[in-house]
Amino acid sequence: VIHSTWGDQHYVGLAGMDIFDADGSLVQFEDAGAAVSAEPEDINVLSEYTDDPRTIDKLLDGVNATCDDMHVWLAPYTPGEVNRVRVELDESTALGCVRFFNYNKSRVHAARGARHVSLLLDGEVIFAG
Template identity: 60%
Template structure:
């Protein structure tokens, strides 16, 4: 989609393969995005597709209440930052692409770079979500 980009979730696993948890359920303390979400656009206010949904654990979904969506700017940077709250050895990161519907799955991220403490650990293409 040439107007928006989004994701449905991020799973993070520690060195033992266990999911990294975020205490208190206040996911907004641990994740941010730039641009933040579509609520920065005129005519949008209170849209639930905000970055905190990326850590809520509901990832295989078409539900707007569990996704992040932001305006897409060709050539621009679109970033998601997760703060693990301290030193954590990681074994795996699973990114769930935007999956609202077959048509809107085009809003998913395609070419991505994953950095850990500023060092690139992955640069490549994400698979398109099925949209169902």
């Protein structure tokens, strides 16, 4: 759950996400694009956008340290409301680490990155900060 940005009042984004199991191995997905979803999904839900490449499937494409629109996710953001990102693991997995790469297209757009987030596992908060 994304509660706030670093200051942008209209958009929130992430460049990527790594999920590691308890042994420190990167969790693999049979279909990474189908494993991740968001509410709102991406900026294509806005009438002025139709084919913007900054879609939720990019979070698990493995290209994380990037400013390239082809490998980031961007969604509408309204202060006081929350954005949700959901990842469905292929199988029961003991987690060791989750690493987020914040949206950083440019210095101007760095404020679109997620600031305060909560991480839930099976409905229980395991991180808030």
